[in-house]
Amino acid sequence: MEYLLLAHLAATLYMVGLIWFVQIVHYPLFARVGEGGFRPYAEAHSRLTSYVVGPPMLLEAGTALLLVFLRPDGVPLYLALVGLALVAAIWLSTALLQVPRHTALGSGFDRTQWRGLVGTNWIRTAAWSARGLVVLWMAALVLN
Numbered sequence: 614m615e616y617l618l619l620a621h622l623a624a625t626l627y628m629v630g631l632i633w634f635v636q637i638v639h640y641p642l643f644a645r646v647g648e649g650g651f652r653p654y655a656e657a658h659s660r661l662t663s664y665v666v667g668p669p670m671l672l673e674a675g676t677a678l679l680l681v682f683l684r685p686d687g688v689p690l691y692l693a694l695v696g697l698a699l700v701a702a703i704w705l706s707t708a709l710l711q712v713p714r715h716t717a718l719g720s721g722f723d724r725t726q727w728r729g730l731v732g733t734n735w736i737r738t739a740a741w742s743a744r745g746l747v748v749l750w751m752a753a754l755v756l757n
Contacts, residue, residue: 615685617679617685618685618748618751621680622748624676628670628673631665632734635734636738643655648722652720655718687757696751699744702736703737711734715730
């Protein structure tokens with residue numbers, strides 16, 4: 614069970630770092646690509662990003678679910694459930710808020726869609742940051 618938590622910790626902390634990079638650096642720079650080159654840029658971004666975020670997001674979601682049922686000694690059920698609820702919030706935000714904006718931006722740069730993407734991505738940034746704290750708390754409980 615400790616290895617399950619370790620895999621979960623790795624996936625979550627990877628995503629915490631990545632989401633902060635995306636929020637502070639990557640998404641804001643979309644506005645500087647230029648309208649002429651934005652469409653191929655957005656298509657490449659969506660395709661390439663899936664390789665970077667897909668595997669760790671799947672690992673994180675799978676291990677979050679497993680931790681509800683296979684918790685290491687010392688990890689209370691409520692922490693596993695909070696972690697899983699945050700994963701659900703992230704996936705829902707991604708599907709309902711960020712993906713539609715990325716789809717719209719795939720047709721060309723639109724300042725309103727870009728602002729909506731940057732603004733709504735704070736939901737994922739906050740949720741992943743909270744997840745990072747929850748998973749570090751779980752690890753601390755196991756280490757004690």
